[in-house]
Ligand SMILES: [Zn+2]
Ligand SMILES: [Zn+2]
């Protein structure tokens with residue numbers, strides 16, 4: 001199931017696919033900035049193309065006229081032998097958004113579908129469910145709201161035993177839920193949370209994945225923090241979600257991905273996360289990352305990044321709350337192996353990993369010294385120029401280490417650190433430059449040698465160019481003052497060296 | 502300049518990390534506590550901070566976009582969709598039902614819809630085990646009516662709600678007002694109560710509110726089941742098995758039986774003695 005929905009090529013060339021992906025990506029970025037990021041999933045059999053084109057993917061049928069839609073509806077309502085064929089044609093036609101709108105405006109159209117959907121004629125029931133599913137995919141809220149009368153039945157069939165029908169109902173609900181607040185407002189009293197809590201105990205991977213999808217859609221609603229998350233945390237869902245995420249490597253990647261995103265939506269929007277912490281979310285997610293990293297040499301399964309991303313986020317946000325006391329040091333190793341694994345094909349994970357690395361090393365002497373003694377600095381420095389966000393995060397992690405004192409600064413300076421910081425001072429991003437100045441300050445503070453080295457490498461000019469930038473000028477000036485100090489007084493760095501050499 | 506570096510796909514990691522991951526970290530050198538100022542000295546502001554990030558943080562943009570590309574099916578996989586295996590046609594093994602199938606999935610759907618949650622007393626079929634349990638209790642348990650005189654016995658149909666009511670009418674009101682169920686919820690049909698009993702609802706009214714009576718023809722077809730002619734029907738799914746009429750849309754060819762390897766575990770009907778475990 002997980003594989004089934006990872007998209008298909010449908011006979012298109014690689015170039016067409018790339019163009020399509022770029023367009024979609026741009027649209028998604030825009031939507032996210034407007035806080036309108038919603039997506040729907042479509043379960044569509046290949047046989048959907050039976051009445052139309054050969055290549056089922058992506059060929060949307062032409063809109064039908066009002067009369068044609070009415071005729072289809074009549075055909076479906078008539079108890080004739082080819083009702084099933086009419087229903088199939090209707091399902092095909094409903095792939096078109098205009099046809100969808102014309103259909104829901106027709107008197108009795110949803111009632112007819114509801115009747116067939118709740119009927120005992122197994123094939124018609126499935127076909128009616130597929131029609132409702134097509135409607136749920138509409139991006140017009142009025143279409144989703146036309147489906148309001150059918151939500152109680154969609155929930156009823158979730159407790160049924162037909163896998164295919166359950167799956168259709170789940171994805172239909174998941175789609176309706178993001179389109180309309182009215183639908184959500186109705187589904188909560190209709191008991192969607194307890195129904196999902198019992199479905200999550202299903203032995204079927206496909207059902208679990210669908211449950212995760214519905215839940216992830218619900219949790220993204222704007223009213224989720226007040227209306228939905230408390231209900232979810234009060235239910236049996238959390239205790240089932242966590243093991244499903246953690247067993248994703250062995251069985252059920254699709255479900256693990258969905259529930260990992262659910263956890264992320266809860267954790268990043270909820271204040272205390274006491275329920276999840278009490279269920280052992282931190283050790284569970286930590287050991288998942290360890291397992292995952294240890295399996296990387298055998299080859300990462302396709303789509304693993306979709307699981308890793310939310311798991312990193314959950315752990316990072318939880319550790320921000322709890323601190324890292326008693327954390328397993330192997331997490332640091334796992335993190336770098338994960339970085340290595342995804343650097344090339346999914347560079348977006350770099351910033352997520354670095355954020356976790358910051359949360360591990362901030363104010364934590366153990367992880368700082370592990371970073372140094374495991375010889376992970378060269379790898380960290382290589383990420384310095386990966387992306388704008390990565391630059392700031394790597395610098396922040398280096399500051400976390402440098403802040404620990406002279407010995408740590410000295411170990412940092414065994415790398416060609418200053419030579420790598422100098423070009424960063426010319427970056428246009430004031431946040432990166434500012435963080436670079438902070439790091440230089442810590443290095444100079446603990447190790448006067450570093451200041452002298454920096455001058456030798458031409459650091460003066462690099463600092464002077466920021467004397468006119470408002471948010472940087474004070475710090476640049478302070479560093480220049482430090483650099484210009486006569487090298488008479490012994491620095492902390494030299495003193496420490498004397499003790500330990 | 503910035504992205505050029507990203508092409509360096511390998512990190513200079515030290516050897517032996519996998520071993521350490523398995524075996525655990527060696528004891529780390531104990532750093533002496535260093536006397537450093539805990540507060541940043543102005544104009545410098547750095548202090549180590551663990552960051553909690555909210556849903557709209559820019560750091561999440563790339564990952565969120567990737568997640569949604571996946572949801573929208575744009576992360577194209579090279580694998581093509583696996584065809585559902587076709588098997589030679591076979592028919593349903595439940596006696597009285599001889600519907601024919603050519604895929605296991607279609608058989609499974611048929612079986613689960615029509616034969617899974619079946620009342621052993623009246624052969625009605627229900628969409629879920631919960632609704633079947635409630636049906637058996639309310640329709641076939643002789644103690645139920647007696648107990649219902651004394652206490653609230655009609656359970657709410659919504660999963661997770663523990664409310665009970667003294668009549669099915671009260672339950673219906675509750676379903677409509679509290680759970681926003683449709684007033685004509687199809688799986689909440691009261692038992693026809695023998696004349697003389699207190700709460701009689703007009704069965705005709707009940708019948709006319711069934712959402713599927715969208716046309717005369719359709720109603721005819723659904724009513725075609727001799728077992729379901731009583732007005733109290735319709736809390737359940739009708740059983741086409743009992744009425745193999747020419748109007749039924751699915752093929753009814755008598756063909757080979759189901760392959761013996763197919764097993765759906767549980768018995769087809771359920772009464773008081775049947776297995777109660779939900780699957
Ligand atoms: Zn059958
Ligand atoms: Zn019965």
Ligand SMILES: [Zn+2]
Nearest residue numbers: 657659662664
């Ligand atoms: Zn209730």
